[in-house]
Amino acid sequence: xxxxxxxxxxxxxxxxxxxxPQRIVSLCPSITETIFALDAGKRLVGKTxxxxxxxxxxxxxxxxxxxxxxxxxxxxxxxxxLIIAEKEENTRSKVDKLxxxxxxxxxxxxxxxxxxxxxxxxxxxxxxxxxxxxxFNQIRQRFVEKNSLQIKKNAVYLIWDKPLMAAxxxxxxxxxxxxxxxxxxxxxxxxxxxxxxxxxxxxxxxEYILLSSEPYPYAEKEMKWYAKKFPAAEIRLVDGExxxxxxxxxxxxxxxxxxxxxxxxx
Numbered sequence: 001x002x003x004x005x006x007x008x009x010x011x012x013x014x015x016x017x018x019x020x021p022q023r024i025v026s027l028c029p030s031i032t033e034t035i036f037a038l039d040a041g042k043r044l045v046g047k048t049x050x051x052x053x054x055x056x057x058x059x060x061x062x063x064x065x066x067x068x069x070x071x072x073x074x075x076x077x078x079x080x081x082l083i084i085a086e087k088e089e090n091t092r093s094k095v096d097k098l099x100x101x102x103x104x105x106x107x108x109x110x111x112x113x114x115x116x117x118x119x120x121x122x123x124x125x126x127x128x129x130x131x132x133x134x135x136f137n138q139i140r141q142r143f144v145e146k147n148s149l150q151i152k153k154n155a156v157y158l159i160w161d162k163p164l165m166a167a168x169x170x171x172x173x174x175x176x177x178x179x180x181x182x183x184x185x186x187x188x189x190x191x192x193x194x195x196x197x198x199x200x201x202x203x204x205x206x207e208y209i210l211l212s213s214e215p216y217p218y219a220e221k222e223m224k225w226y227a228k229k230f231p232a233a234e235i236r237l238v239d240g241e242x243x244x245x246x247x248x249x250x251x252x253x254x255x256x257x258x259x260x261x262x263x264x265x266x
Contacts, residue, residue, distance in 0.1 A: 007125060010087065010108035017103035020127035021082035025075055026051065027067060028086040031107065032058065034119065034247030035084075037135065038128040046078045053249075070094055076101060082125070111175035115246035116140070122247075135248065142254035143179060155182035155208035156201060157243065159193065160216045167243075168194045176243045180257040182208060198229065208264070209233050214240035234264060 005019030025046035026032040032051035035041055041057055046064045062078060065071040067089045075083070080102055085095050087108040098104050105125060107118050116136055123132020157167040157177055167173035168186040171193070177184050185204045186194050201209070209226055211218035218237055226235045241249055242256040 007105060007121075009105045011106045013106070015103050015105045017105070018081040019125075021080075021125070023078065023080045023082075024126075025064060025078060025080040025083045027064070027070060027083065028089045028107070029053070029067070030109075030245045030247045030249060031084055031086065031118075031122065033245070033249060034122060034135075035126065037248035037251075038123060038126060038131040040126045040128055043126070045080060046075060053245075068094075070098075072097060084122075084125070109172055109246050110170050111172060112143075112179055114175075115172065115250060119247055135251070139250045139254070142251065145254070152181060152183060153207040154185050154205070155210055156185050156196075156204070156206045157182075157210045157212060157238075158216075158218065159212050159214075159240075161218075161222070163195045164197060165193050166196050168192050172246055173243050176253065176257075177210075180243075181261060182210075201230070206230070206233055209235045210238045210243075211236065212238055212240040212243065214244070236260070236264070 003019055004016060007015050009015050022043050023045045024035065024043050026035060026044060027048055029048065029051045032044065032047045033053040035044060036054050036057060044061050046062045047058060048065060048067050048070065049063050050067055051058055062074065064074045068091055070090070075098065083098055083102050083104045085104055085106045087106055095104050095106060107121070109115050109118050116139065119132050119136050123129045155177060157173055159165050159167055166186050167177070167184065168189050168191050174184050174187055185206050209230060211222055211226065220237070223235050223237050238260065239256060242253045
């Protein structure tokens with residue numbers, strides 16, 4: 001039987017909801033995947049169009065639009081007893097509108113440790129503490145085991161083409177670059193996702209240029225172009241999900257980083 005619970009979210013708000021929640025809407029792809037991994041996927045009634053994992057299970061869940069442009073009417077029709085959002089993924093204006101009618105718990109994940117904290121808190125929200133503790137411990141152990149090789153070379157992680165944009169400070173991507181052994185050349189800047197230029201990249205002389213598969217889908221042609229433009233740098237296409245999806249995806253990221261480092265020029 002459901003009871004009323006109060007949980008403090010990452011925006012320092014008290015969120016009151018039926019516990020354990022039985023009708024959940026997730027507005028963040030990483031969190032949707034993690035809910036399934038915590039064996040609570042059957043309670044999901046709504047997700048965004050970008051919630052694509054696990055592929056064989058998410059298609060049966062109602063689509064409520066994009067992470068930035070959720071369909072308010074669709075969510076109201078689903079009548080959730082808990083909506084789970086994320087500060088970077090979802091706009092504050094949408095969260096404010098949703099919480100007029102429904103409890104909305106907002107996470108704010110900016111780094112590796114914050115992602116581990118999210119897993120533990122999600123377990124509390126869903127009455128899946130045992131599963132979240134197991135995932136937490138597995139992720140920590142895998143990164144301890146796989147993180148022995150530290151490259152510590154300067155790198156840039158590009159996320160968009162026009163305008164040219166990179167991952168900067170206080171981002172989960174920056175944290176995962178460090179976990180993978182890279183030093184982010186934009187870590188010391190003011191912007192979290194700074195706009196840059198080819199001329200600026202040339203002046204900074206990155207030893208590694210990482211071209212992400214998302215949100216901009218960098219491909220072979222871009223890699224060849226950058227290889228010609230930056231002959232002294234190592235250019236790599238990288239799986240954006242491994243660098244930017246947290247939660248359950250981190251179980252695969254440690255192995256991915258280890259294999260990536262094995263193929264890099266040291």
